Amino acid sequence: MCISDAVSVPSDCYPDSKAIQNDYGMITKYLAPKELHPKLVLDLQEDGSPAPYNDVVGKTILHNKQKYWTTQTNYHPHIELKAGENTLNVEIARVLIRTLIQRSTLTRFFDIEAYQKTMLDFITKPNSHNDCYASVSLRKFLHNYEKKRSWAESKISEYENTATIADLVATIPAILAPVLDKIKSLNQSDALEEVEITSDVLEMACKNAMEVVEVMNDNPLLRNRAELFAVLLVQLVVGVSPEEALNSDAARALGCDVAEWATLQIDEVIGDQMLTSSDLDSALKTTLFLFTKFHKNFEQGILKNANAGGKTCGRGALLGALLGAVNGQPSYEDYWMRNLHKKDQIQKEIVTLLHIVWDKELPQGPELFRKFQLRPLLPKKIPIPTLTYKIEGVIWGLLCADSLAMPVHYYYDLERLKEDYGEITTYVDPQEKHYLDLLSVTESSKALLEKVIGPENLKRWGIKDNHVHLGLKAGANTLDAHIFRVALRTVIRRKRYLDNSFDPESFLQDYVEMVTKPGKSTDTYIASCHREFFSNYFLQKPIFECGCQPNETNDTASGFFTLPAIVFSVVIDELRSQQLPKGSELEISNEIIQKAIQKVLRHLSFLHRSERMRRYARLYTEIFLAVLFGLDLRKAIEQIASPQLGINFKGIYEKGDADNEVFTTVFKNSGFIEGSLPAGLYLAYKYANDFYQALKANANLGGDNVGRAIFVGALVGAQRAQNVKKEALLQGLIEKDAIIKEITELLAY
Numbered sequence: 001m002c003i004s005d006a007v008s009v010p011s012d013c014y015p016d017s018k019a020i021q022n023d024y025g026m027i028t029k030y031l032a033p034k035e036l037h038p039k040l041v042l043d044l045q046e047d048g049s050p051a052p053y054n055d056v057v058g059k060t061i062l063h064n065k066q067k068y069w070t071t072q073t074n075y076h077p078h079i080e081l082k083a084g085e086n087t088l089n090v091e092i093a094r095v096l097i098r099t100l101i102q103r104s105t106l107t108r109f110f111d112i113e114a115y116q117k118t119m120l121d122f123i124t125k126p127n128s129h130n131d132c133y134a135s136v137s138l139r140k141f142l143h144n145y146e147k148k149r150s151w152a153e154s155k156i157s158e159y160e161n162t163a164t165i166a167d168l169v170a171t172i173p174a175i176l177a178p179v180l181d182k183i184k185s186l187n188q189s190d191a192l193e194e195v196e197i198t199s200d201v202l203e204m205a206c207k208n209a210m211e212v213v214e215v216m217n218d219n220p221l222l223r224n225r226a227e228l229f230a231v232l233l234v235q236l237v238v239g240v241s242p243e244e245a246l247n248s249d250a251a252r253a254l255g256c257d258v259a260e261w262a263t264l265q266i267d268e269v270i271g272d273q274m275l276t277s278s279d280l281d282s283a284l285k286t287t288l289f290l291f292t293k294f295h296k297n298f299e300q301g302i303l304k305n306a307n308a309g310g311k312t313c314g315r316g317a318l319l320g321a322l323l324g325a326v327n328g329q330p331s332y333e334d335y336w337m338r339n340l341h342k343k344d345q346i347q348k349e350i351v352t353l354l355h356i357v358w359d360k361e362l363p364q365g366p367e368l369f370r371k372f373q374l375r376p377l378l379p380k381k382i383p384i385p386t387l388t389y390k391i392e393g394v395i396w397g398l399l400c401a402d403s404l405a406m407p408v409h410y411y412y413d414l415e416r417l418k419e420d421y422g423e424i425t426t427y428v429d430p431q432e433k434h435y436l437d438l439l440s441v442t443e444s445s446k447a448l449l450e451k452v453i454g455p456e457n458l459k460r461w462g463i464k465d466n467h468v469h470l471g472l473k474a475g476a477n478t479l480d481a482h483i484f485r486v487a488l489r490t491v492i493r494r495k496r497y498l499d500n501s502f503d504p505e506s507f508l509q510d511y512v513e514m515v516t517k518p519g520k521s522t523d524t525y526i527a528s529c530h531r532e533f534f535s536n537y538f539l540q541k542p543i544f545e546c547g548c549q550p551n552e553t554n555d556t557a558s559g560f561f562t563l564p565a566i567v568f569s570v571v572i573d574e575l576r577s578q579q580l581p582k583g584s585e586l587e588i589s590n591e592i593i594q595k596a597i598q599k600v601l602r603h604l605s606f607l608h609r610s611e612r613m614r615r616y617a618r619l620y621t622e623i624f625l626a627v628l629f630g631l632d633l634r635k636a637i638e639q640i641a642s643p644q645l646g647i648n649f650k651g652i653y654e655k656g657d658a659d660n661e662v663f664t665t666v667f668k669n670s671g672f673i674e675g676s677l678p679a680g681l682y683l684a685y686k687y688a689n690d691f692y693q694a695l696k697a698n699a700n701l702g703g704d705n706v707g708r709a710i711f712v713g714a715l716v717g718a719q720r721a722q723n724v725k726k727e728a729l730l731q732g733l734i735e736k737d738a739i740i741k742e743i744t745e746l747l748a749y
């Protein structure tokens with residue numbers, strides 16, 4: 001912010017790049033502005049007559065600077081600034097930084113009344129800064145304030161059309177304040193990587209930004225632009241990639257068009273209206289254009305802005321903040337740091353603030369925030385009928401996706417899949433033989449398998465190439481899907497008489513009974529993770545210590561099938577505790593989200609002792625909760641999965657490659673969780689609005705398509721909840737009536 005503003009001082013308000021080159025050549029370093037400017041900027045008149053609001057110049061603000069405000073000579077608006085010195089707008093932003101420091105003992109760094117007072121004291125104090133220019137907004141506001149002495153009554157109406165990009169500069173420290181609040185609250189912990197920047201932090205950053213611009217302006221457009229800029233800046237600060245941030249809703253709403261801009265060269269654009277206009281939206285669009293082109297090169301970005309003309313300082317401050325968030329602080333030996341006019345004071349302010357926040361040794365540059373997670377803003381409330389529809393959609397989606405994929409489960413050779421089954425379009429029986437031999441069994445494991453899956457199912461093991469789900473019929477569900485239903489029934493049973501509808505011990509007992517009781521499941525196959533659990537169980541280990549060890553064979557999507565039921569239990573307990581009427585709304589709080597995540601992770605720990613599974617379960621649960629609570633599925637994947645996995649799902653989708661090509665080249669069609677989760681999320685993203693096509697595509701892509709049902713079926717089922725009941729696939733599920741009964745009992749609270 002400070003560096004980019006300072007280098008832009010000479011060229012601020014220049015009409016174009018040619019005029020800059022006439023006076024300065026190419027700007028490549030800090031320069032003091034020349035005495036004269038090609039435009040009349042310091043003008044006391046408006047439409048040819050003296051402007052009443054300019055009576056504050058030299059009297060209330062800009063003391064001893066009124067000599068430059070004349071129509072006789074085009075003085076440079078920053079004529080008294082030295083090379084590397086900052087404009088008034090950045091000095092005001094620094095006032096806010098000092099205000100944050102003064103509030104270090106309080107819970108929240110930012111307070112709008114404290115900012116108002118310190119800002120007013122600073123700008124009205126003689127010799128507090130050296131700039132000769134103050135924005136029209138500032139002049140008009142102070143003119144009103146001198147007469148009315150009321151902040152609220154002195155604001156400038158939107159109809160006065162004074163808002164510029166410079167009005168957003170002071171929002172930068174205010175936007176960062178809630179992030180600093182969050183870190184400070186964890187100051188006693190050494191686990192910096194566990195910090196999460198949740199939706200309430202982002203919401204507070206937006207609120208702070210809007211409050212700053214509302215100090216002087218009653219302008220809905222400016223408030224909206226402050227909010228959008230806050231979202232973008234926080235995303236970058238906490239480690240969202242520039243590519244993802246620039247494709248976010250906030251960036252697009254600010255005019256960012258990455259696809260169109262990719263074909264444009266800077267030299268083609270310099271001098272165009274977009275680059276030099278003083279209009280608020282044009283200036284913001286230009287800022288994002290420059291950030292898009294130069295987010296990997298701080299120096300090139302700030303210099304290209306300085307040499308472009310227009311509102312170079314206002315743009316420069318915002319651009320510098322965005323570039324700094326991505327590239328981190330330059331070295332102390334760097335030219336731009338060494339020659340910044342007030343570098344020592346600025347550095348002291350930054351270091352003081354950061355050490356108040358985190359009094360241990362801080363990582364340098366962007367690594368400070370790289371491990372932080374940013375949750376998207378969710379709707380504040382969700383109608384309960386919508387929520388129950390979504391729960392239903394998840395259940396039907398998961399079970400339909402599981403059953404549709406079952407016959408071609410573990411078909412990694414897609415040509416062989418087509419040869420054996422053609423295209424899967426509806427439920428079909430599995431053939432007797434599979435193209436892979438997956439049911440091999442040793443003598444030592446036979447005893448375990450007989451106890452777990454029963455003697456009838458055991459007979460199918462050890463016979464070459466027997467199908468893994470031999471014994472199931474078209475429309476039947478696999479063992480994993482039945483275990484999901486066990487978890488649902490645990491919730492149903494407990495919620496009748498207990499406040500806490502899910503308990504791991506109750507589930508584990510139900511799980512053991514279902515899997516080991518003869519006739520409970522006709523599925524031949526049981527995943528490795530379950531086999532290891534029961535191996536431990538029959539060795540008489542305590543039930544909470546039977547979970548499988550981490551390895552690639554155990555760490556698969558099979559372990560995630562029960563997770564939606566755990567989330568449902570938290571939601572249903574909340575509805576019951578609040579005694580909310582069926583037609584009312586549930587307020588979505590961070591407490592509910594955290595409770596659901598922690599319950600999921602605790603539950604998983606008794607089945608899988610894998611940090612890898614825990615990490616992916618947390619990610620999946622965040623996406624699942626976001627969609628369940630009303631966020632669009634594609635937005636949830638873009639905002640949660642893309643930054644954490646480093647995969648641009650939107651970009652892959654927009655490329656338009658065929659699914660089998662994407663699976664082969666990008667996701668490798670792996671059955672392990674590292675491959676199946678991203679692959680499932682991609683299908684959920686692509687087919688977010690087409691339930692049947694999502695499930696059909698998942699089935700026909702083979703691999704661990706049954707495992708991917710938890711991602712594709714559950715998420716698209718939640719997204720398309722209102723229409724899922726109309727899907728023909730529901731009618732073909734063998735246990736449809738029993739499932740309907742379970743759903744009805746689950747949702748009766």
